[in-house]
Amino acid sequence: GAVVSQHPSRVICKSGTSVKIECRSLDFQATTMFWYRQFPKQSLMLMATSNEGSKATYEQGVEKDKFLINHASLTLSTLTVTSAHPEDSSFYICSARDQSRTNEKLFFGSGTQLSVL
Amino acid sequence: QQQVKQSPQSLIVQKGGISIINCAYENTAFDYFPWYQQFPGKGPALLIAIRPDVSEKKEGRFTISFNKSAKQFSLHIMDSQPGDSATYFCAASSQGNKLVFGAGTILRVKS
Numbered sequence: 142g143a144v145v146s147q148h149p150s151r152v153i154c155k156s157g158t159s160v161k162i163e164c165r166s167l168d169f170q171a172t173t174m175f176w177y178r179q180f181p182k183q184s185l186m187l188m189a190t191s192n193e194g195s196k197a198t199y200e201q202g203v204e205k206d207k208f209l210i211n212h213a214s215l216t217l218s219t220l221t222v223t224s225a226h227p228e229d230s231s232f233y234i235c236s237a238r239d240q241s242r243t244n245e246k247l248f249f250g251s252g253t254q255l256s257v258l
Numbered sequence: 259q260q261q262v263k264q265s266p267q268s269l270i271v272q273k274g275g276i277s278i279i280n281c282a283y284e285n286t287a288f289d290y291f292p293w294y295q296q297f298p299g300k301g302p303a304l305l306i307a308i309r310p311d312v313s314e315k316k317e318g319r320f321t322i323s324f325n326k327s328a329k330q331f332s333l334h335i336m337d338s339q340p341g342d343s344a345t346y347f348c349a350a351s352s353q354g355n356k357l358v359f360g361a362g363t364i365l366r367v368k369s
Binding site: 145147175182183184185187190232234236238246247248249250251252254 | 292347
């Protein structure tokens with residue numbers, strides 16, 4: 142099956158630093174990737190839709206200057222949390238759609254646990 | 259309009275029993291209804307999905323029942339096992355657009 146690789150799986154950083162999270166589709170091309178945020182025991186909240194070669198589309202209430210998304214190739218999207226603060230601590234998950242499939246399956250990465258001290 | 263309401267919040271089932279999780283939606287434009295399983299510290303994994311042109315889909319021990327008129331769909335896990343203990347999310351989307359997730363159900367299967 143299709144695989145989405147997310148890295149790193151866990152990161153601890155100091156307040157004020159920036160953190161980059163990578164999301165790669167390993168065996169398919171993804172013109173669209175999605176970034177989610179999940180707090181403990183809560184559902185996934187869509188942050189933004191990442192489009193290859195164009196600007197990301199952010200959900201209401203998500204600061205685009207805070208959460209920078211780059212989708213430079215058909216297999217890689219990155220999320221950079223700029224000037225991270227403790228309230229940014231969360232589980233971040235990416236997903237990608239294998240558009241070669243007709244059943245629109247969405248595959249998720251394994252997530253990144255961000256802890257900001 | 260965009261919400262997907264999921265119940266129960268948590269569920270405890272004996273080993274070998276049937277786990278049932280329900281979801282309801284309002285947006286009649288939704289045309290894809292997947293269920294995801296998530297273990298702690300991991301991303302969600304697609305379990306099974308259905309489209310509104312069928313009323314039921316079965317894959318192994320997992321079955322989706324879909325009621326288009328009631329705008330409801332449910333996940334049945336037959337012969338539930340301790341290894342099924344996880345959080346389950348229903349979701350819905352329209353024409354390949356972004357998924358809307360339910361709030362999740364924490365399932366615990368007691369051995």
